[in-house]
Amino acid sequence: MKLPRLWPDALRQTRLMTWAPLLIPVLVFLTLADRWYPSYAEHRERHAEVALRLERAQALADLLPRYQEKADAQADGVEAAKKTALTNEQVDASVAQIKQHLQSMLTAEFIDEVPQFDITPDAPEGSSAGSALLLRVDLRLLVSPQQLAGLEARLLPFKDRFVPVEMELTVVPDPKRASRQLDARFHFRVMHMDKAPVTADASASVPPAAATVPPSNASSLPPQPTR
Amino acid sequence: MKMSLPWREKRLFVALGEHSVALACMVNGWREWHTQAQHVLPLQEEIAAPALVAMLRSFMSAHGLGAGCRVHWFLPPDILAVAFVPQDLATVDTQWLPYQAPMVALGAIAGGRQFTTALWIHRNWQDLFRGVTEQVGGQLLYFHPRALYVHTLLQHKAHSNAENALQILKEGRDWHLFHRRHGLVRSLTQAQTLTPAQAEIRMGLEVQQVLTVLDAPATGVLNAQQQLQASAVQDVTLALSRVTGPVPREWRLSSAQLHACGLLMGQLTSWVEHRLQMVTGGLMLVFALGAAVAWQHDQTLQEEQREMAAQLKSLLPEVEKVQQLKTETSQQSQILNVHHAVSEKAYDWQVLARVLAHVPKGAAVQAVFLDHEALRVELLYPSAKGILSSWSIPEAIHPALTEVPDTRTTEDKAVRVRYAMHFKRVSDPAPPPAPKREP
Numbered sequence: 001m002k003l004p005r006l007w008p009d010a011l012r013q014t015r016l017m018t019w020a021p022l023l024i025p026v027l028v029f030l031t032l033a034d035r036w037y038p039s040y041a042e043h044r045e046r047h048a049e050v051a052l053r054l055e056r057a058q059a060l061a062d063l064l065p066r067y068q069e070k071a072d073a074q075a076d077g078v079e080a081a082k083k084t085a086l087t088n089e090q091v092d093a094s095v096a097q098i099k100q101h102l103q104s105m106l107t108a109e110f111i112d113e114v115p116q117f118d119i120t121p122d123a124p125e126g127s128s129a130g131s132a133l134l135l136r137v138d139l140r141l142l143v144s145p146q147q148l149a150g151l152e153a154r155l156l157p158f159k160d161r162f163v164p165v166e167m168e169l170t171v172v173p174d175p176k177r178a179s180r181q182l183d184a185r186f187h188f189r190v191m192h193m194d195k196a197p198v199t200a201d202a203s204a205s206v207p208p209a210a211a212t213v214p215p216s217n218a219s220s221l222p223p224q225p226t227r
Numbered sequence: 228m229k230m231s232l233p234w235r236e237k238r239l240f241v242a243l244g245e246h247s248v249a250l251a252c253m254v255n256g257w258r259e260w261h262t263q264a265q266h267v268l269p270l271q272e273e274i275a276a277p278a279l280v281a282m283l284r285s286f287m288s289a290h291g292l293g294a295g296c297r298v299h300w301f302l303p304p305d306i307l308a309v310a311f312v313p314q315d316l317a318t319v320d321t322q323w324l325p326y327q328a329p330m331v332a333l334g335a336i337a338g339g340r341q342f343t344t345a346l347w348i349h350r351n352w353q354d355l356f357r358g359v360t361e362q363v364g365g366q367l368l369y370f371h372p373r374a375l376y377v378h379t380l381l382q383h384k385a386h387s388n389a390e391n392a393l394q395i396l397k398e399g400r401d402w403h404l405f406h407r408r409h410g411l412v413r414s415l416t417q418a419q420t421l422t423p424a425q426a427e428i429r430m431g432l433e434v435q436q437v438l439t440v441l442d443a444p445a446t447g448v449l450n451a452q453q454q455l456q457a458s459a460v461q462d463v464t465l466a467l468s469r470v471t472g473p474v475p476r477e478w479r480l481s482s483a484q485l486h487a488c489g490l491l492m493g494q495l496t497s498w499v500e501h502r503l504q505m506v507t508g509g510l511m512l513v514f515a516l517g518a519a520v521a522w523q524h525d526q527t528l529q530e531e532q533r534e535m536a537a538q539l540k541s542l543l544p545e546v547e548k549v550q551q552l553k554t555e556t557s558q559q560s561q562i563l564n565v566h567h568a569v570s571e572k573a574y575d576w577q578v579l580a581r582v583l584a585h586v587p588k589g590a591a592v593q594a595v596f597l598d599h600e601a602l603r604v605e606l607l608y609p610s611a612k613g614i615l616s617s618w619s620i621p622e623a624i625h626p627a628l629t630e631v632p633d634t635r636t637t638e639d640k641a642v643r644v645r646y647a648m649h650f651k652r653v654s655d656p657a658p659p660p661a662p663k664r665e666p
Contacts, residue, residue, distance in 0.1 A: 009486070010495040018496065021503050025510035032518055040525050047528045047535075054535045054542075061545040067552035074559040081566035131558055132565040149580075156576055163573045169595040189569040193562065 081132075084160045085191040091133055094192040095119045098137060098162075106141070109150045116140035116185075121192075137162070137188040142172075142181055163189045237263070239292050239365060241283065242301035242376040245399045246270055248282055249376070252290040253299075259481045264290045276359050283363040294364035297493065299485070301376040303401050306352050307490070309336075309372045309414035311404075311433070312343040313440045334490045336372075337409045342440045344412045346372060346490050357492065369489035374403035374414045393434060402430050404437065411488065412437055572599040574650075578628070582648070587615050593643065601649045602628065608642045618646045 086094040098119055106114060122136040143151070148169075155162055166187040174181040238260070242249035251265040268282055287296065300307075312323060321328045330350050337344040348370055360367040377398055394405040404413040413433055417426040574597055582602060586592060590606040590613075597603075608614050628648040 009491045010499045013495045014499045018499055019503065021507045025507055025514055028511065029514055032514070036518075036521075040521060043525055043528050043532070047532045050532050050535045050539065054539050057539055057542045057546050060549045061542050064545050064549050064552070067549055067556060070556050071552050071559065074556060074563060077563050077566070078559045081562050084566070084569075085562075132562040134565050134568050152576060152580075159573075159576055163569050164576060165572045165574070165598065167574070167579070167595070167597045169592075171591075171593050189572075191565055191569045 081191065082193060084163075085132065085193040086135075086161070087193045087195055089195045091121060091135070091192050094135065094190070098135065098190055101158075102137070102139065102162075105151060105154045108154065109143075109147050111141055111143055111147050111151065113142035114140070115142070119190075122189075131194040133192045135190040135192050137186070137190060139186040139188070141184045141186075142174075143184055144181055148182055148184055161190060165189050237290075237292055237296065238368075239283070239287060239296050239298045240301065240376075241279075241298060242373060243274070243303060243306070244270070244373065245303065245401065248279070249301075250282065250286040252286075252292060255482070260485060274355075276355055276362075279359045280362045283359065283365070287363055287365070292365075296365045297368040298360045298363075298365040299369045299371055299489070300356050300360075300367070301371045301373045302348070302352075302356075303373045303416060304403075304414040305401075305416035307346055307348045307370050307372055309374065309403075309411060310345045310347065311413040311437055311440075312338075312345050313341070313436070314343065332370075332490055332492070336488045337412060342412070342437075344409070346370070348490065353492070366493050368491070368493035369486070370492055371485070371489040372403075372411060372414050373398075373401065374405075374411050375484075375488050377403060378405065378411070393437065395430065395434075400426075402426070402433075404430075404433060406437070406441070574599045578602060582628070587613065587618075589613055590644075599650065601647055603645060603647045605643060605645045608644060610640055611642050614642055614644060618648070 086097055088094045088097065099117070102117070106112075116138055117140075118136075118138040120136050120138075122134045141148075141151075155164075164186065166185070168185040170183045171180055172183045173179075236255045238253050238255070240249075240251040240253050242251070246269060247267050248270050249265060249267045252263045253260045254263045266286055270278075272278070283298075286292070310323070321333065324331060324333070324347060326349060331347045332350070332353055333345060333347045335343050335345050353370075356370070357367045374396070377396055393407070396403045396405070400417045400419065402415055402417060403411065406412045415430075415433065417429065421429065579595060579597055579602070582604065583592060583595075586604075586606065587608075590608050592604065593607045594605040595603070604618075628650060
């Protein structure tokens with residue numbers, strides 16, 4: 001585009017200072033950009049952050065009925081599970097409790113040949129470490145049929161706590177008595193729970209009947225039946 | 228009534244002819260200058276300052292042209308000469324001028340290395356028109372050749388598309404020569420003593436000079452077809468004489484056209500300052516509007532942020548409750564998983580005693596394996612006699628056990644038989660009834 005003759009003529013006639021007013025808007029713009037824009041950008045950023053937090057909080061709050069429903073639905077099952085579990089602060093205490101209890105049963109039945117008595121933690125497939133743990137009890141005994149029947153009778157009241165999974169009996173010779181005896185192998189499963197795995201507030205969602213059961217009762221074993 | 232916007236500057240255009248003076252009030256439009264009012268007054272005698280002052284003053288007062296109005300003069304070639312100089316004006320001296328250089332005002336309006344179309348006016352004429360302008364309170368800005376007025380007023384265009392087509396407009400004794408590409412290249416006033424034929428011969432020489440410079444600068448040979456034809460000259464005198472009635476809308480000049488073809492006589496500082504003030508003001512206005520919008524947006528953002536923070540605070544108990552329930556249900560799920568893993572493979576304690584109570588007579592139990600799927604019993608018969616081929620378990624003993632064929636091994640006379648009895652699965656569908664045979 002050809003510049004009109006007027007502008008070259010005007011440029012020749014004017015001094016440099018004539019053009020100085022053009023700097024005013026430029027300086028104003030630069031000043032605004034320097035002084036005000038950072039806080040404006042910060043406000044925008046903070047606004048976006050708060051909006052995102054609000055959106056997430058709203059999404060979480062919308063899930064409250066579902067979580068409440070799920071917690072209520074699982075509460076009965078959890079209470080039932082708690083009744084069958086050994087509740088101690090640590091798993092070692094539960095292991096010791098099992099050993100002591102079974103040992104007292106064996107002693108009561110005069111069973112002294114115990115080739116194997118192992119208790120090992122065994123996490124179920126797909127579960128992660130948490131407040132509950134599965135304990136595997138492997139017990140091998142050399143007993144007479146009468147001793148076995150007595151032991152079964154002692155274990156029967158605790159079948160929900162010492163859950164029998166496998167039992168293998170084999171008739172083997174008894175060289176001491178010149179007779180025969182039973183080689184018995186038992187595999188039990190026991191559930192251990194850490195003390196107070198469910199928060200106090202969450203227990204409010206448990207039905208009152210279940211909530212009245214004191215946790216300490218769950219950890220104690222009932223007295224053994226006598227013969 | 229037409230509203231005039233404040234930035235629409237008005238200027239006075241004075242076109243001086245041989246027998247008339249055209250006065251026009253021009254308004255600066257968006258892209259071009261256009262006529263708001265025009266008067267054509269007869270010029271009875273020689274040009275004199277008092278008569279011009281009277282005409283201008285009357286016209287200016289009639290059309291609201293106040294003090295400081297910028298004035299453009301369109302002068303005939305005998306006052307403002309349009310000379311064709313076959314050289315670059317910047318590289319040659321001014322000896323071709325009929326006066327000493329200090330006596331004239333000189334400028335170029337077209338040309339390049341080959342030629343220059345120069346405008347020049349004697350100082351006396353310059354002082355005369357400056358004086359007339361100042362007496363009416365105006366500001367002298369430009370002297371333009373009258374050819375520009377004639378050309379734009381009558382909207383003449385080159386009659387040929389040829390690169391070097393020439394056009395000659397004749398206005399009384401004034402002859403104007405236009406080149407298609409370079410515009411006005413020559414303008415002259417013929418002497419009164421010349422006959423029309425002599426005037427055409429002189430103009431023909433001018434045309435030849437122009438064509439020689441533009442087409443054949445080395446040899447200067449002219450083509451016979453480029454000789455001036457009398458019929459090619461358009462006499463516009465009659466057309467101009469008709470411009471006395473309504474305001475002709477045709478006289479439109481672009482700013483580029485106007486300022487490129489004239490001798491600058493006035494000061495443009497104030498004009499530049501005015502333009503700069505407009506640009507500066509416009510930019511400030513834009514920035515102020517932008518800042519106001521941004522400030523408003525900032526306030527809105529802060530207000531929204533405060534509202535959202537309040538909402539967030541009100542949602543906090545619910546969010547904490549959800550997080551608590553999330554942890555709780557996760558723990559519940561874990562407890563239920565472990566509980567399921569503990570109890571899923573449990574077997575019935577009492578099944579063994581019930582089944583073993585019904586061991587066939589004579590057989591001795593040798594081994595038992597019991598889990599949640601099956602009960603396997605190994606019996607030792609003293610002889611093959613009395614062996615149960617299958618050990619049917621009545622429902623009264625244990626309704627969940629199914630009958631399974633035995634496997635056997637023989638040891639001398641005794642026979643060892645293994646029975647495997649499976650527990651019914653709860654999900655097992657009932658077997659379909661056997662189809663009855665058609666009689």
